[in-house]
Amino acid sequence: MIQNSNLKRSWTTRRDEKNERMQKADPHLEGKYVATDHITEVLETLIQPKDRVVLEGNNQKQASFLSTALASVNSDIVKELHMIMSSISRPEHLDIFEKGIANRIDFAFAGPQSLRVAQMIDDGQMEMGNIHTYLELYGRLFIDLIPSIALVAADKADEAGNLYTGANTEETPTIIEATAFRQGIVIVQVNEQVEELPRVDIPASWVDVIVVAKDPYQLEALFTRNPRHISEIQILMAMITIRGVYEKHQVQSLNHGIGFNTAAIELLLPTYGESLGLRGKICQHWAVNPHPTLIPAIESGWIDSIHCFGGERGMEEYISARSDVFFLGRDGTLRSNRTLSQMAGQYAVDLFIGSTLQMDYEGNSSTVTKGRLAGFGGAPNMGHDPKGRRHSTPAWLDMMKPEETLVRGKKLVVQMMETHQQGNNPVFVERLDAIDVAKEANLDIPPVMIYGEDVTHLVTEEGVAYLYKTNSIAERKEAIAAVAGVTPAGQEQSLKQKERLRSQGIVAYPEDLGIRRSDAKRSLLAAQSVEDLVTWSDDLYDPPQQFRSYWS
Amino acid sequence: MIQNSNLKRSWTTRRDEKNERMQKADPHLEGKYVATDHITEVLETLIQPKDRVVLEGNNQKQASFLSTALASVNSDIVKELHMIMSSISRPEHLDIFEKGIANRIDFAFAGPQSLRVAQMIDDGQMEMGNIHTYLELYGRLFIDLIPSIALVAADKADEAGNLYTGANTEETPTIIEATAFRQGIVIVQVNEQVEELPRVDIPASWVDVIVVAKDPYQLEALFTRNPRHISEIQILMAMITIRGVYEKHQVQSLNHGIGFNTAAIELLLPTYGESLGLRGKICQHWAVNPHPTLIPAIESGWIDSIHCFGGERGMEEYISARSDVFFLGRDGTLRSNRTLSQMAGQYAVDLFIGSTLQMDYEGNSSTVTKGRLAGFGGAPNMGHDPKGRRHSTPAWLDMMKPEETLVRGKKLVVQMMETHQQGNNPVFVERLDAIDVAKEANLDIPPVMIYGEDVTHLVTEEGVAYLYKTNSIAERKEAIAAVAGVTPAGQEQSLKQKERLRSQGIVAYPEDLGIRRSDAKRSLLAAQSVEDLVTWSDDLYDPPQQFRSYWS
Known part of the structure; x- marks a missing residue:
């Protein structure tokens, strides 16, 4: 049964389409380069209505010149685009929807713009695709969200069009690979054109159009936490975590998210951690951004290796000097x-280890709260037990339930937060706002960040709950309540229940871990200010201006 | 509390070590190139005892010249290496252990060498690290298995050292990225040096040493299945899968593993699938190797996009002509x-969708059987429900249990196999051999390929079991038994039990799906021979010699 040869068709429609568009843009191009002030016209020539457009922008690095240019195209010519963005961060990311240039979105994170996103969906200006984690969004770029256009940012380009992305390589190569190899058009803004690149991060043959931007791309110092703002409650929680989780399970490799809680842990390793004799035994290998608050631990010889998602402003010179x-x-x-x-x-x-704005009584958590469609970035990806894992480490094996025939370990997923949020609202709620948000925004499922079944440890200022030891949802709820303090969830629980959980090793309070609450002092921090971090770094760390204003 | 400045140390030990080694090798180098017959000496110069060495070799592409060279180094000089390999495929991969050049292994797959691996571990010649899936092994290259040396293969290099990997880019860029950016040494074998590359896949600044190999790297036609060998039982199972799984759930994106079962599905899409009116409704987007048996479906307009793990011998010209x-x-x-x-x-x-050699009564499966430490490659990674997923598709949502408050979908994981293996052994066993293998080989956990809780569908020649609908392990066992035929597991079950499961829609037999067993004929295959595939391809597919020998 062989094919009907009448069904002949062209198999190069994508390539032909690309060639046609590129030819139209040709008068504007010198090699791959377009003049800075011609970019809007070039976008109007290269982008067609209903195109799938990936606009680079994660939580740190933004293709800000290109997003501004896109927001200024004629919306009679360029319209109804399907935007794919890791992060909705800048005002013009939403302006393009208000102007009708785009009408559909798939994204991973919308922190700063989450209120406006929810409003625009409500108003019908924006059609919602899906909320993703980074990795699944990248995966879809090769499957069912293959881009027609990529708008990305790099530091430098040479004449041939090779790119140097510098410290902030981030997601640029992945976006470009998905676009370039399916005959999409790759448009890159660079801070400058140079004769010779320091190194090649992306080869010229993957790139179609380059524009030297008016200003360097936007880069947020998102992972910088000023030690001055770390509270003694956070220090107490950090001590509980180091003792009750990291030491207990011999945690050797880890990811820290953003925040003051984990910054406190980082700054206690060279002091409290050292006093416990843990250097070289825990926290040697990291997948993490280059947090300035890691400097004292690095300098004290705690850390063997750090692989980074992105860079961090001001850390460039320090990083270069720490090539080991x-x-x-x-x-x-x-x-x-x-x-x-x-x-x-x-x-x-x-x-x-991460934090959340709400956790329900069963341990499910979300940062999506009423009226805010924030998304989660990478938290769901790293904050779950990857069932495809087959290798073992001591910490992973420690989560094993030995009574099972097919024993296996589990990833340690720690939620760490004070029992009350700003405004004195309890973090523990009977029902996540996410459930109603899903209904209002017409989502298929409630936007849960981390599911209760994946949380192995919960740390609050009350103590640590070893949720991996619980054998039922009812027992998990009890263990959560036992560290929920004076919130309604916590107050429902009797002292007797708490004592039972404690005697079974399902919860531990500071005194069980040999921690005196009165020891949780700011003087325990290896650095108490940004200035201290600079001193630790041998003056190699160069904090952005906004963090210098605290020096006095 | 600022650092003790007496603790000054060097932060460039890795870089200094690399420079020192490279300087010793310098007399052998012209630019980055080393003469073909000097490679053994260069390896002896660049590799030190106890180094962590990644040797490229997945199931298709092998850095065969470099692995042969490594097996010939003086084991007084180069010894006790820690090898990291996706696949243990070639005899010399194990010779290096017999000779003491290496003594520790971390790997993902050992199909052809699985017997010898088990034996060498038993004999103490090889110390076992872990069995991984591909993706977690790649992950560890950036965390706690950072390589000192990479030995990899590419098609072509130019004078500067830029690499062209051609159709078989595979894992080369990932291995090189992990090594090059942590001051490891990247050594590449190429088939030829050329003046100008067709394109750059890997930039020269990521590469240290290049050698033109004596022979082109080994490349297996691993994903080629001759339609002649597809049986009518496999055709029946393929019909059940298309009707009872793909159509039922509107499966739009998928991965097919290796094997005749899935080859049968591919060859039925343009015939049986077409008769069901499913073109454009299912199977549009694929993550899959370029199987020759996909040609008829591609030519018939079934497939929008295919992203490939690797290439496939003989498919090069056909692929180039199908750029859409x-x-x-x-x-x-x-x-x-x-x-x-x-x-x-x-x-x-x-x-x-995948297959297995053994499945226990609860649905856990493994290809690790007595005396064979095979590993799994990518199956556990793709064959589980990724809990970090937050986007939805119709098929994924179809797996939802609507009674839950925090509803979510599930990935479809299908196991498809005849109830008996070769030699008439039942595929269903009370206890997986993997449990004893783990004890014998001193593994931390039994090497399970896919866990029962992740399997949503089980297809045999008897019918399909919708395991995702079951509400307990007991019910899952019943559903499995209902399609286990005349194996002991199947024979224990009463007709009444089967009827109950059938009426609840937990199992479906061919007649429930409107499939007549007598229709499962070879004439239903869109291509019945490799020759037919060539015809479908407009003579663009050029099968390797071993598949031509069947033409008569």
């Missing part, structure tokens, strides 16, 4: 890679 | 990428 610890190119600057670090953070580390 | 379907470089040849395709296969497709 970071991934650097031959030129001596950081090579980050968001895709590979997310992959490693999912599959190759013992522990993920 | 495959990922191709500007030069017109395939760009594969094992890491990105595994990521997409994990997170971005509706369905994974």
Whole structure:
């Protein structure tokens, strides 16, 4: 049964389409380069209505010149685009929807714009595809969200069009690979054109159009936490975590998210951690951004290796001087890679630790709260037990339930937060706002960040709950309540229940871990200010201006 | 509390070590090139005892010249290496252990060498690290298995050292990225040096040493299945799968593993699938190798896109002529990428379908059987429900249990196999051999390929069991038994039990799906021979010699 040869068709429609568009743009191009002030016309020539457009922008690095240019195209010509973005971060990301240039979105994170996103969906200006984690969004770029256009950012390009992404390689190579190899059009903004690149991060043959941007791409110092703002409650929780989780399970590889809680842990390793004799035994291998608060631990010889999702402003020179610890190119600057670090953070580390705005009584948590469609970035990817994992480490094996025939370990997923949020609202709620948000925004499922069944440990200022030891949802609820303090969830529980859980080793309070609450002092922090971090770094760390204003 | 400045140390030990080794090798180098017959000496110069060495070799592409060279080094100089390999495939991969050149292994797959691996571990010649899936092994290259040395293969290199990997990019960029950016040494064998590359797959600044190999790297035609060998039982199972799984759940994106079962599905899409009116409704997006048996479905307009883990011998010209379907470089040849395709296969497709050698009564399966330490490659990664997934598709949502508050979907994981294996052994066993293998080989956990809780569908020649509908392990066991035929597991079950499961829609037999067993004929295959595939391909497919010998 052989094919009907009448059904002949063209198999090069994508390539022909690309060639046609590129030819129309040709008058504007010199080699691959387009003049800075011609970019809007070039976008109007290269982008067609209903195109799938990936606009680079994760939580740190933004293709800000290209997003501004896109927001200024004539919406009679360029319209109804399907936008794919890791992060909805900048005002013009939403302006393009208000102007009708785009009408559909698939994204991973919308922190700063989450209120406006929810409003625009409500108003029908934006059609919602899906909320993703980074890695599944990248995966779809090769399957059912293959881009027609990529708008991305790099530091430098040479005449041939090779790219140097510097410390902030991030997701650029993945977006470009998905676009370039399916005959999409890759448009890159660079901060400058140079004769010779420090190194090549992306080869010229993957790139179609380059524009030197008016200003360097936007780069947020998102992972910088000023030690001055770390509270003694956070220090107490950090001590509980180091003693009750990291030491107990011999956690050797890990990811820390953003936040003051984990910054406190980082700053206690060289002091409290050292006093416990843990250097070289825990926390040697990291998948993490280059947090300035890691400097004292690095300098004290705690850390063997750090693979980074992205860079961090002001850390460039320090990183270059610490080539034994970071991934650097031959030129001596950081090579980050968001895709590979997310992959490693999912599959190759013992522990993920994060925080949340709400947790229900069964341990499900979400940062999506009423009126805010925030998304989660990488948290669901790293904050779950990857069932495809087959290798073992001591910490992973410690989660084993030995009574099972087909024993296996589990990833350590730690939620760490104070029992009350700002405004004195309990973090523990009977029902997540996410359930109603899903209904209002017409989502297929409630946007849960981390599911209760995946949380192995819960740390609050009350103590630590070893949820992996519980044998039923009812027992998990009890264990959560036992560290929920004076919230309604906590107050329902009797002292007797708490004592039972404690005697079974399902919860531990500071005194059970040999921690005196009165020891949780700011003086225990290895650095108490940004200035201290600079001193630790041998003056190699160069904090952005906004963190210098605290010096006095 | 600022650092003790007496603790000054060097932060460039890795870089200094690399420079020192490279300087010793310098007399052998012209630019990055070493003469073909000097490679053994160069390896002896660059590799030190106890180094962590990644040797490229997945199930298709092998750095065979470098592995042969490594097996010939002086084991007084180069010894006790820690080898990291996706696949243990070639005899010399084990010779290096017999000779003491290496003594520790971390790997993902050992199909052809699985007997000898088990024996060598038993004899103490090989110390076992872990069995991995591809993606977690790649992840660890950035965390706690960072390589000192990479030995990899590419098609071509130019004078500067840029690499062209051609259709078989596979895992090369990932291995090189992990090594190059942590001051490891990257050694590449190429088939030829050329003046100008068709395209650049890997930039020169990531590469240290290049050698033109004596022979081209080994490349297996692993994913080629001769339609002549597809049996009518396999055709029946394929009909059951198309009707009872793909159509029922509107499966739009998927991965097919290797094997005759799935080859039968591919060859039935343009015939049986067409008669059901399913073209354009199912199976549009694939993460899969370029199977020759996909040609009729591609030619009939079934398939929108295919992203490939690797290439397939003989498919090169056909792929180049079908640029609307495959990922191709500007030069017109395939760009594969094992890491990105595994990521997409994990997170971005509706369905994974695979086969196994053993399944226990609860649905756990393994290809590790007595005396064979085979490993699993990518199956556990794609064959589980990725809990970090947050986007939805119709098929994924179909797995939802609507009674739950926090509803979510599930990945479709299908196991498809005849109830008896070769030698008439039942595939269903009370206890997996893997449990004893784990004890004998001193593994931390039994090497299970796919866990029963992740299997949503089981297809045999008896019918399909919808395991995702079962509400307890007991009910899952019943559903499995209902399609286990005349194996002991199947024979224990009463007709009444079967009827109950059938009436509840938990199992379906061919007659329930409107399939007549007598229709399962070879004439239903869109191609019945390799010759037919060539005809379908407009003579673009060029089968390797071993598949031509069947033509008569």
